[in-house]
Amino acid sequence: MSRKLDLRTGRAVWTAYRAAAIPATPLTRDVKADVAIVGMGISAAMMADSLTDAGLSVVLIDRRGPLLGSTAATTALVQFEIDQPLTTLTKKIGKDRAERAWRRSRLAVANLAARVKELGIECRMIERPSLYLAGNVLAPQALREEGLQRNRAGLRSAYLTAGELKDRFGLDRKGALLSHGNHALDPRRLAGGLLLAAIDRGARLYAPTEATGFESHRDGVTISTRDGPSISAGAAVLATGYELADFVPKDHHSVISTYAIATRPQPRAIWPEAALIWEASDPYLYLRATHDGRVICGGEDEEFTDEERRDSLLSDKTTRITEKLGRLLPGIDTTPEFAWAGAFGTTPSGLPLIGPVPGKRGFHAVMGYGGNGITFSRIAAEVVTASLTGGADRDADLFALDRA
Structure with a gap:
């Protein structure tokens, strides 16, 4: 059963x-x-x-x-970056195993992209860069170290200072890691x-x-x-x-509730390179653009207790995500046209x-x-x-x- x-x-x-x-x-x-x-x-x-x-x-x-x-x-940010930073995962399972897991994740993204192309599946899959923003889990110095460890493992990432991040992507944060080879698609x-x-x-x-x-x-x-x-x-x-x-x-498995919104199409307001964006924070915000310029934004995760409680929080969580999105990207219309809650599984590692x-x-x-x-x-x-x-x-x- x-x-x-x-x-x-x-x-x-x-x-x-x-x-x-x-x-x-x-x-x-x-x-x-x-x-x-x-x-x-x-x-x-x-x-x-x-x-x-x-x-x-x-x-x-x-x-x-x-x-x-x-x-x-799902919000369908198809990334090789695992939820657990490489520096954190190394402390949990060891350097060799952590690096193997990250490399395998990168290979999986590449293999999936190749398979979609081979089969000719029209799922609006497009390669996007990824920005990992400094936050309350990894402050700028810790984020720099994360980038160094990724690079030593052959997982290329570039650290952007606050000025570089602002100039290139228009985002006002203390720093970020920039990586390539990730994708957005229609799940x-x-x-x-x-x-x-x-x-x-x-x-x-x-x-x-x-x-x-x-x-x-x-x-x-x-x-x-x-x-x-x-x-x-x-x-x-x-x-x-x-x-x-x-x-x-x-x-070693638990279920988490997560929440997400999507705005109206506004392609002219999308940030440079339509990069996938997520935070080194807990709880973290994550966002992407659709092919027609909607902004999908999610976060506000919490332990799942039952469907009734999860659903009762949807309105409040929608408001919080909308406010956070507005602070990060003040130039867009953050009004949700879609709002939903879902479940996902997680493990300690x-x-x-x-x-x-x-x-x-x-x-x-x-x-x-x-x-x-x-x-x-x-x-x-x-x-x-x-x-x-x-x-x-x-x-x-x-x-x-x-x-x-």
């Missing part, structure tokens, strides 16, 4: 843009496949694309339907394109179909459903976002949990994505595909569910 959550509330900006219709039908009979995927969001889409590209037969089920969970709530279009590519290779989508039982046996796994039919497979991947199956360890579920043979889980959900979803697809095709991923130990 899995915990059921209302994963978002309000109206996310991506509903204003068209995404491809993804065909899915109810499950009316027992089916078999090499791999069963539970979920039909961005993580499941990347997994289905990767596994079918490797020649495996895939079945996906979801209790809602394609793209109806957390995917629409629903990306997920839809990946699912359609998987369908073209034979993937079968069944929804609405709710998984109610997960069994391991000598020949693989069986997933039973509320309406009766079952799925038999050699292995299963739980890509259920933040609705975790009961047997998945949750000791900021790294996701990817791989075999301890004590549950044949089942793999992907969870704990923090602010790098799309980037980590790409890593998950690579790690799990290697495992299920008889290979080995050199970085799998960084993300294993039992790594603690």
Whole structure:
């Protein structure tokens, strides 16, 4: 059984843009496949694309339907910079492992961009620079040290003084790190394109179909459903976002509520280079521009308690984010046309949990994505595909569910 959550509330900006219709039908009979995927969001889409590209037969089920969970709530800043600064992560897990995690994150962003181009997915993916602003977590001197450690690890970043930041980007902050190779995109279009590519290779989508039982046996796994039919497979991947199956360890995973707004289109007011912007602060603000000049801004994260409390805070959080955005960018119209709340998973290290579920043979889980959900979803697809095709991923130990 899995915990059921209302994963978002309000109206996310991506509903204003068209995404491809993804065909899915109810499950009316027992089916078999090499791999069963539970979920039909961005993580499941990347997994289905990767596994079918490797020649495996895939079945996906979801209790809602394609793209109806957390995917629409993401702000889709696709960055290689992990939520935990490299200097901080080094103190938590060691220099070698921290640098490996950051390098793998950068590789994942590059691999995703190449895959989108290869498949010809029209998801408005565009490369953007990223600005990491000095704040209450990393003041200017600490931010300089962060930049030095990144550069020593081969992760190029340039420190901008307050004057340089003001002259180039028009932002009034004490300093920032500038990096390149990140992207902005439309997450629903990306997920839809990946699912359609998987369908073209034979993937079968069944929804609405709710998984109610997960069994391991000598020949693989069986997933039973509320309406009766079952799925038999050699292995299963739980890509259920933040609705975790009961047997998945949750000791190092927690759910956070986050809030976001989007303004009207105002392309002439967008800051130079439409850089992705986020703060070295807690709580931090993060923002980007859409292809048509809307400003998407999020933050005000807090521990998730229940949907009712999260939703009751939406109005107040919207006001706070709007005020912060106005102070940072006084030249834009900050009036929200969209405001929404969503959930995301996090871990103490900021790294996701990817791989075999301890004590549950044949089942793999992907969870704990923090602010790098799309980037980590790409890593998950690579790690799990290697495992299920008889290979080995050199970085799998960084993300294993039992790594603690």
